[in-house]
Amino acid sequence: MFRILKKNGIFYKxxxxxxxxxRFSFADKKSSETLESGKDRLLFTMxxxxxxxxxxxxxxxxxxxxxxxxxxxxxxxxxxxxxxDMKMNRADIVDRNGVLLATSLPSADLYxxxxxxxxxxxxxxxxxxxLPDLKYKPLLTKLKSKKNFVYIKRNLTPQEQYDVNxxxxxxxxxxxxxxxxxxxxxxxxxxxxxxxxxxxxxxGIEKTFNDKLSLKKETVRLSLDVGIQDSVRTILKxxxxxxxxxxxxxxxxxxxxxxxxxxxxxxxxxxxNLKNTKKENLFNMASLGVYEVxxxxxxxxxxxxxxxxxxxxxxxxxxxxPVILANYKINDIPSLRRVVTIPExxxxxxxxxxxxxxxxxxxxxxxxxxxxxxxxxVSGIELPEKGRPLLPSxxxxxxxxxxxxxxxxALTPVHIAAATAALVNGGVYNSPSLLSKRSEDEINGKxxxxxxxxxxxxxxxxxxxxxGSGRKANVPGYxxxxxxxxxxxxxxxxxxRNTLRTSFISAFPMDNPQYVLMVMLDAPKKIKETYNLNxxxxxxxxxxxKIIATVAPQLGITPRPYESKQxxxxxxxxxxxx
Numbered sequence: 001m002f003r004i005l006k007k008n009g010i011f012y013k014x015x016x017x018x019x020x021x022x023r024f025s026f027a028d029k030k031s032s033e034t035l036e037s038g039k040d041r042l043l044f045t046m047x048x049x050x051x052x053x054x055x056x057x058x059x060x061x062x063x064x065x066x067x068x069x070x071x072x073x074x075x076x077x078x079x080x081x082x083x084x085d086m087k088m089n090r091a092d093i094v095d096r097n098g099v100l101l102a103t104s105l106p107s108a109d110l111y112x113x114x115x116x117x118x119x120x121x122x123x124x125x126x127x128x129x130x131l132p133d134l135k136y137k138p139l140l141t142k143l144k145s146k147k148n149f150v151y152i153k154r155n156l157t158p159q160e161q162y163d164v165n166x167x168x169x170x171x172x173x174x175x176x177x178x179x180x181x182x183x184x185x186x187x188x189x190x191x192x193x194x195x196x197x198x199x200x201x202x203x204g205i206e207k208t209f210n211d212k213l214s215l216k217k218e219t220v221r222l223s224l225d226v227g228i229q230d231s232v233r234t235i236l237k238x239x240x241x242x243x244x245x246x247x248x249x250x251x252x253x254x255x256x257x258x259x260x261x262x263x264x265x266x267x268x269x270x271x272x273n274l275k276n277t278k279k280e281n282l283f284n285m286a287s288l289g290v291y292e293v294x295x296x297x298x299x300x301x302x303x304x305x306x307x308x309x310x311x312x313x314x315x316x317x318x319x320x321x322p323v324i325l326a327n328y329k330i331n332d333i334p335s336l337r338r339v340v341t342i343p344e345x346x347x348x349x350x351x352x353x354x355x356x357x358x359x360x361x362x363x364x365x366x367x368x369x370x371x372x373x374x375x376x377x378v379s380g381i382e383l384p385e386k387g388r389p390l391l392p393s394x395x396x397x398x399x400x401x402x403x404x405x406x407x408x409x410a411l412t413p414v415h416i417a418a419a420t421a422a423l424v425n426g427g428v429y430n431s432p433s434l435l436s437k438r439s440e441d442e443i444n445g446k447x448x449x450x451x452x453x454x455x456x457x458x459x460x461x462x463x464x465x466x467x468g469s470g471r472k473a474n475v476p477g478y479x480x481x482x483x484x485x486x487x488x489x490x491x492x493x494x495x496x497r498n499t500l501r502t503s504f505i506s507a508f509p510m511d512n513p514q515y516v517l518m519v520m521l522d523a524p525k526k527i528k529e530t531y532n533l534n535x536x537x538x539x540x541x542x543x544x545x546k547i548i549a550t551v552a553p554q555l556g557i558t559p560r561p562y563e564s565k566q567x568x569x570x571x572x573x574x575x576x577x578x
Contacts, residue, residue: 088103088104088105088106088178089104089178089199089214089217090104090178090180090195090199090213090214090217091212091213091214091216091217091218091219091220092104092219092220093192093205093206093213093219093220093222094219094220094221094222095188095221095222095224095225095226095229095436096221096222096223096224096225096261096436097225097226098221099184099226100183100184101182101183101184101188101192101222101224101226102180102181102182102183102192102205102206103180103181103183104178104179104180104181104199105178105179105181106158106176106177106178107155107156107157107176107177107178107179108155108156108161108174108175108176108177109151109153109154109155109156109174109175109177110151110152110153110154110156110161110164110172110173110174111149111150111151111152111173111174111175112142112143112150112152112171112172112173113148113149113150113171113173114142114143114144114145114146114147114148114150115146115147115148116171117143117144117171120140120143120144121140123143123167123169123171123172124136124139124140124143126167126169127139127152127164127167127172130160130163130164130167131153131160131163131164133153134152134153139152152172154177154197155177155179155197156174161174177199178199179199180194180195180199180206181272182194182270182271182272184226185270185271185272186268186269186270186271187226187229187230187233188224188226188229189204189268189269189270189271190204190263190264190265190268190284190286190287190385191204191205191222191224191263191383191434192204192205192206192271193205193206193207193271193383194206194271194274199214200214201213201214203282203384203385204383204384204385205220205222205382205383205434207384208382208383208384209382220435221435221436222434222435222436223254223259223260223261223433223434223435223436224260224261224262224263224434225261225262225554227554228252228261228262228551228554228555229261229262229263229264231262231547231550231551231554232250232252232262232264232547232551233262233264233266233268235543235546235547235550236248236250236264236266236519236543236547237266239521239524239539239540239542239543239546240266240521242527243521243524243525243527243530243534243539244524244525244527245521245522245523245524245525245539246522246523247265247266247267247285247521247522247523248264248265248266248285248519248520248521248522249264249265249266249285249286249289249413249518249519249520249522250262250263250264250286250413250517250518250519250520250547251263251286251413251414251416251417251516251517251518252515252516252517252547252551253417253418253421253432253515253516253517253518254421254514254515255421255424255425255507255513255514255515255516256421256425256430256514257430257433258418258421258430258431258432258433258445259433259434259435259436260381260414260417260432260433260434261515261555262551263286263287263414263434264286265283265284265285265286265287266285267280267281268281269281269282284383284385285413285520285522286412286413286414287379287381287383287385287386287387287412287413287414288385288386288387288412289387289412289413290387290388290389290390290410290411290412291410291411291412291413291487291501291503291520292406292407292408292409292410292487292490292501293406293411293416293485293487293501293503293505293520294405294406294407294484294485294486294487294501294503294536295349295354295405295406295483295484295485295486296406296416296483296484296485296503296504296505297354297403297404297405297406297409297485298345298346298349298354298404298405298406298483299346299420299423299457299461299483299505300369300370300373300419300423301354301357301358301361301366301403301404301405302342302345302346302354302357302457302460303369303423303449303453303457304357304361304365304366304369305342305357305358305360305361306453306456306457307369307449307450307453308361308365308369310357310360310361311342311357311360312342313342313343313456313573313574314341314342314573315341315342316339316340316341316342317339317340317341317342317345317350317352317353317356317357318339319332319336319337319338319339319340319350319352319353319356320337320338320339321337321352322352323352323355323356323359323401325397325398325401326396326397326398328398328402330351330352330355330401330402330405331351331352332350332351332352332353335348336348336350336352336353337352340353342460342574343460343463343574345357346460346461346463346464346468346483347460347463347464347467347468347469348468348469349468349469349484351405354404354405355401355402355404355405357404358400358401358403358404358405359397359400359401359404361400361404362400363395363396363397363399363400366395366400366403366404367395369448370391370409372429372448372449373415373419373422373429373448374415374418374419374429374431375389375391375409375411375415375419376389376391377389379412379414379415379418379431379432380431380432380433381414381432381433381434382433382434382435383434386412386414387412389409389410389411389412389415390409390410391408391409392408392409406485406487407487413503413518413520414432414518416503416505416518417432417505417516417517417518418430418431418432420505420507420516420518421507421513421516422445422448422449422454423449423454423457424454424457424458424461424481424507424510424513424516425454425513426451426454427447427448427449427450427451427453427454428445428446428447428448429445429446429447429448430445431445455567456573456574458481458507458510458511458513458567459510459567459571459573459574460574461481461482461483461506461507461510462479462480462481462510462567462571463481463571463574464481464482464483464484465480465481465482465506468484469484469535469536469537469541470482470483470484470504470506470537470541471537471541472537472538472541472542472545473504473506473541473542473544473545473548474545475508475545475548475549475552476559477559477560477561478508478509478548478549478552478557478559478560479508479509479510479511479560479563479564479567480506480507480508480509480510480545480548481506481507481508481510481513482504482505482506482507482541482544483504483505483506484502484503484504484535484536484537484540484541485502485503485504485505485536486500486501486502486503486535486536487500487501487503488500488501489501489522489523498534499523500523500524500534500535500536501520501521501522501523502520502521502524502534502535502536502539502540503518503519503520503521503536503540504518504519504520504536504540504541504543504544505517505518506518506519506544506548508548508552508557509557509560509564510564510567511564511565511566511567512564512566514555514557515555515557517544517547517548519540519543519544519547520540521539521540521543524539524540
């Protein structure tokens with residue numbers, strides 16, 4: 001007999017399908033919709049991750065394969081960097097082309113709280129092994145001092161910091177800081193200068209522009225060209241060695257703007273290693289030292305005579321007899337004890353002729369023009385190390401005469417270079433500068449002599465090189481002009497016999513001078529190659545010749561196969577005057 005199933009008041013026959021209540025159908029439908037929604041969200045999230053990884057992969061591929069620059073460097077639009085641009089508290093110093101001269105890198109200072117040190121002997125021994133420049137006893141004294149802050153070592157390198165960390169002493173702490181680095185080493189040390197342990201400028205450009213570098217964080221761009229600086233320094237260093245000189249200096253200046261392209265003082269020093277630097281190596285002979293430059297002063301003396309119309313280019317002066325003033329006798333070498341022309345006074349360097357021109361001009365006018373040439377003031381160069389000229393305390397006739405041929409006034413090589421630039425560029429004086437791309441106001445010079453006087457002086461300077469004591473500087477194709485000077489050195493207030501400081505001031509090319517070069521050797525020795533002579537013509541002039549021949553092509557000056565017609569008439573007139 002069949003049983004009849006009854007459920008919820010409804011009768012079902014055997015084999016009949018039992019339908020579920022409506023509430024079960026609704027729950028199943030809701031669960032299905034939730035599942036579908038979760039699936040969509042999961043797919044969307046996976047899509048976002050996929051896109052992100054694709055973008056990261058493409059960027060990494062681009063950087064790795066094509067080395068795409070991240071950003072332009074702030075030194076110039078043409079310079080690119082490919083690493084993180086770290087922000088330092090002190091800005092960089094660069095040359096005129098953006099080459100790095102001084103920069104800052106992250107560093108660390110190691111310090112301890114000595115009050116927390118319980119095993120000073122152990123820590124001291126470990127640190128001495130890790131940092132060999134530390135001394136055990138002084139270090140142990142610091143660790144036992146019970147002070148709450150004691151510096152152990154400043155400016156650790158990343159490797160040193162890593163090695164100290166590996167020791168595992170929790171009492172050793174690091175203070176993050178930065179250290180000043182000079183990539184060019186000794187090459188520009190006297191110009192760039194250096195900083196102290198706290199990164200404050202104490203010398204050179206670092207000191208002059210300390211606020212600009214540290215507070216304003218602005219890059220300082222110099223007028224120097226590192227490539228030319230290297231050429232000048234190398235040649236000058238070779239000459240110091242060859243002639244066994246005590247030192248040397250050179251200044252290469254743009255004759256039109258006063259910008260200094262190269263300035264070298266030897267001996268120099270490595271600003272990255274001041275601890276091992278001799279005190280005398282810190283002295284900047286080019287901008288701080290003041291020296292009597294001998295017969296180079298005859299250039300300015302002659303220019304003053306022409307400008308004041310006390311002499312003319314075709315005048316002659318009787319130099320057959322010495323000039324005697326206040327028991328002081330001014331004489332010439334035997335070959336010049338005769339009537340000499342104005343060009344000959346410079347070509348063959350007549351002391352008597354120069355003294356007579358100076359006396360004709362008079363001390364008042366001489367001083368007036370010396371002021372125009374900048375000889376009464378420190379130079380305008382942007383360095384704290386700049387010397388003040390030494391001038392006669394009383395300007396008597398004997399002082400006027402001796403100053404006229406190079407004794408009694410002491411100047412820096414920068415003074416001589418700037419004044420000579422005015423002498424050959426048409427008569428306009430521009431203050432010397434180490435900054436690149438100065439504004440028009442800063443290079444708006446002042447006229448100190450006429451263009452006619454400047455043209456005549458260019459012609460005579462050219463003759464000094466072609467016919468006089470500067471013949472060894474006659475670089476073919478560059479029309480070099482100049483003047484030599486050999487002055488006895490003052491030692492303990494007295495002139496030392498047979499000890500000279502030799503100088504040569506030159507300009508090139510003389511038809512339209514672009515650059516002025518001042519070279520000086522301190523106490524060069526007599527050698528066999530110079531026939532046991534140590535005057536300027538035998539040592540500093542050949543040095544200048546090597547410098548000009550090397551740097552002129554670097555400066556973009558094309559050698560000429562002929563003498564320029566722009567200067568030829570004045571050279572001809574000067575030759576005729578002889």
